[in-house]
Amino acid sequence: MEISIMSVILGVVGLIAGIILGRFIFAKDTKKQLEETDQQAQRIITDAQTQAETLKKEKILEAKEKYVQMKADHDKEVLDKNRKIGEVENRLKQKEVVINQKDSNVEKQLKDNDSIKENLNRQLEVVSQKRNELEKHQEEHIRRLEKIAGLTAEEAKNQLVESLKQEAQTRAIGLQQEIIDDARQKANKEARKIIIQTIQRTAAEQAIENAISVFNLESDEIKGQIIGREGRNIRAIEAATGVDLIVDDTPEAIVLSSFDPLRREIARLSLQRLISDGRIHPARIEEVVEKTRKQIEEQIMEIGERTVIELGIHGLHKELVRIVGKMRFRSSYGQNLLMHSREVANLCALMAGELGMNPKLAKRAGLLHDIGKVPDEETELSHALLGAKLAEKYGENPAVVNAIGAHHDEMEMQYVISPIIQACDAISGARPGARREIMQQYLQRIKELESLALAYPGVEKAYAIQAGRELRVIVEADKVTDLDSDRLSFEIAQKIQTEMTYPGQIKVTVIREKRAVNIAR
Numbered sequence: 436m437e438i439s440i441m442s443v444i445l446g447v448v449g450l451i452a453g454i455i456l457g458r459f460i461f462a463k464d465t466k467k468q469l470e471e472t473d474q475q476a477q478r479i480i481t482d483a484q485t486q487a488e489t490l491k492k493e494k495i496l497e498a499k500e501k502y503v504q505m506k507a508d509h510d511k512e513v514l515d516k517n518r519k520i521g522e523v524e525n526r527l528k529q530k531e532v533v534i535n536q537k538d539s540n541v542e543k544q545l546k547d548n549d550s551i552k553e554n555l556n557r558q559l560e561v562v563s564q565k566r567n568e569l570e571k572h573q574e575e576h577i578r579r580l581e582k583i584a585g586l587t588a589e590e591a592k593n594q595l596v597e598s599l600k601q602e603a604q605t606r607a608i609g610l611q612q613e614i615i616d617d618a619r620q621k622a623n624k625e626a627r628k629i630i631i632q633t634i635q636r637t638a639a640e641q642a643i644e645n646a647i648s649v650f651n652l653e654s655d656e657i658k659g660q661i662i663g664r665e666g667r668n669i670r671a672i673e674a675a676t677g678v679d680l681i682v683d684d685t686p687e688a689i690v691l692s693s694f695d696p697l698r699r700e701i702a703r704l705s706l707q708r709l710i711s712d713g714r715i716h717p718a719r720i721e722e723v724v725e726k727t728r729k730q731i732e733e734q735i736m737e738i739g740e741r742t743v744i745e746l747g748i749h750g751l752h753k754e755l756v757r758i759v760g761k762m763r764f765r766s767s768y769g770q771n772l773l774m775h776s777r778e779v780a781n782l783c784a785l786m787a788g789e790l791g792m793n794p795k796l797a798k799r800a801g802l803l804h805d806i807g808k809v810p811d812e813e814t815e816l817s818h819a820l821l822g823a824k825l826a827e828k829y830g831e832n833p834a835v836v837n838a839i840g841a842h843h844d845e846m847e848m849q850y851v852i853s854p855i856i857q858a859c860d861a862i863s864g865a866r867p868g869a870r871r872e873i874m875q876q877y878l879q880r881i882k883e884l885e886s887l888a889l890a891y892p893g894v895e896k897a898y899a900i901q902a903g904r905e906l907r908v909i910v911e912a913d914k915v916t917d918l919d920s921d922r923l924s925f926e927i928a929q930k931i932q933t934e935m936t937y938p939g940q941i942k943v944t945v946i947r948e949k950r951a952v953n954i955a956r
Contacts, residue, residue, distance in 0.1 A: 800834070
């Protein structure tokens with residue numbers, strides 16, 4: 436028992452001794468590390484002091500060299516000034532000597548003439564005054580040089596930089612104004628050039644939409660089936676489609692009348708299905724019209740998808756794709772809305788490319804600029820603001836949203852792309868043949884155009900051709916000379932421009948023909 440207690444005690448003592456010994460060794464190592472750290476820090480300090488002394492000496496040497504250089508320049512300038520002053524003094528002394536000689540000669544020759552002496556004295560006083568002014572100027576110049584010599588190199592450099600900066604700013608302002616003036620002179624010319632190139636590179640569609648559609652029949656017997664007993668079938672078709680059916684004496688044809696092309700298309704397809712099926716009664720009519728309406732919705736989506744693929748527009752929201760397809764069944768002044776939007780998109784892409792902008796973004800805004808004309812619900816907003824609201828709702832680029840809302844100046848234009856959309860929309864809508872014109876108005880305009888040319892003396896015939904876009908005037912050769920032809924063409928063009936309203940432009944061509952006829956017998 437005592438042996439085990441002793442062994443335990445010895446074990447504890449050994450453990451304590453080990454701990455003490457370990458701490459001693461650790462303290463010794465720590466002390467050694469501290470000493471090495473102090474030595475290393477001392478070496479770093481010594482190196483830093485050495486480098487600082489070296490750098491200090493180098494800077495002192497550089498400062499001395501700059502001082503010596505500046506002093507040498509100053510001394511050289513002072514010597515030059517002193518040399519010039521000495522030369523002036525020598526010239527003054529020479530003049531003084533000459534004056535003294537003249538004075539002595541005058542005194543010898545004219546001793547009794549006091550007035551001449553006084554004049555010479557005044558001249559001497561002027562010379563003395565000039566000498567005093569020159570000495571003062573020399574002293575002032577020396578003081579200025581001393582003041583400049585008292586500047587540091589950094590201060591002198593800053594003054595030089597500031598003076599150069601002011602001079603550069605002045606020149607830059609002048610150059611900027613010259614560039615602005617030159618740009619103003621060239622802007623209109625370049626704008627016309629870009630617009631003309633854009634129009635020439637774009638294929639245009641003609642106005643083909645009307646307010647009526649003619650549905651052809653195989654025979655007039657089918658008209659009775661369409662009308663039905665006491666007209667119930669025709670009333671059911673009109674109620675289901677919202678289209679007026681006009682059944683008159685026109686052989687083998689029924690007229691579908693509606694200002695909504697989408698409704699006319701639904702009515703046309705429904706009639707086609709009903710006639711093919713042969714079962715025409717109110718219940719069947721409602722069923723067929725509903726199926727046709729769903730089919731048209733699918734067709735609208737297909738048209739929209741095909742349009743965006745053909746134009747290379749990606750990432751368009753499905754609802755916007757549906758609205759684009761729906762534009763196929765809308766028209767504005769006889770111009771199909773989808774064709775108009777496609778034309779504007781192509782024009783915008785070409786014009787943006789000419790201006791070095793993003794043609795894809797411009798094409799996207801051009802396609803969507805009239806989406807507000809085909810709303811699903813009636814609203815009091817204008818089509819531009821409604822289109823901007825729809826584009827913003829479906830996550831379009833802010834530039835596209837602003838271009839849609841601002842193309843009729845109902846929003847402030849915030850992006851460069853906005854005036855491009857407005858210009859291309861105007862080009863597409865105003866070009867000749869884009870929008871349907873009432874026949875009577877068209878004939879009246881053609882007649883006025885020809886009558887205007889015939890009113891001039893010497894005009895024999897006048898023909899308006901190319902839908903009124905060109906006026907050819909034939910004059911009598913014995914009454915109108917070649918010089919008069921040029922003047923007449925200009926005057927007719929000016930009168931048309933001031934007195935008539937017309938889309939696009941009208942080319943005036945004056946033709947003068949001189950024929951010499953002889954007969955050989």
